Amino acid sequence: MITLENISTGEVYNGNEIEYFVDDDTLIGEVYLDGDLIFQSLEVMNDNQLDHALNQEFKVMKETSDNLSNIT
Numbered sequence: 001m002i003t004l005e006n007i008s009t010g011e012v013y014n015g016n017e018i019e020y021f022v023d024d025d026t027l028i029g030e031v032y033l034d035g036d037l038i039f040q041s042l043e044v045m046n047d048n049q050l051d052h053a054l055n056q057e058f059k060v061m062k063e064t065s066d067n068l069s070n071i072t
Contacts, residue, residue, distance in 0.1 A: 001063040004033065008057070013038050020047045029053065 004013045015034035022029045022044055029050035031039040041053035054060065 002033065003061040003063070004038065004054075005059040005061070006057065007059055020050050022046060022050055 002015050002018050004018075005011070013033050013036075015036075017034055019032045019035075020029065021032070027043050027045060029041045029044035029047075030037055031050065031054050039054055039057060041050055044050045044053060
């Protein structure tokens with residue numbers, strides 16, 4: 001399970017699959033958790049930049065078999 005917590009608002013999202021999409025024409029990146037849009041970023045060119053932008057806004061945690069660990 002993946003848990004994302006918005007650093008500013010404290011809002012928490014839980015899901016199983018995180019997906020990144022970057023539109024090459026508009027340079028808008030979108031992050032989906034279980035198919036639901038949870039984050040957008042402007043002027044990103046690839047998944048790495050989008051992941052970095054996501055980590056500036058959200059604390060991302062991934063549950064492993066025994067514990068919860070940060071994804072960086």
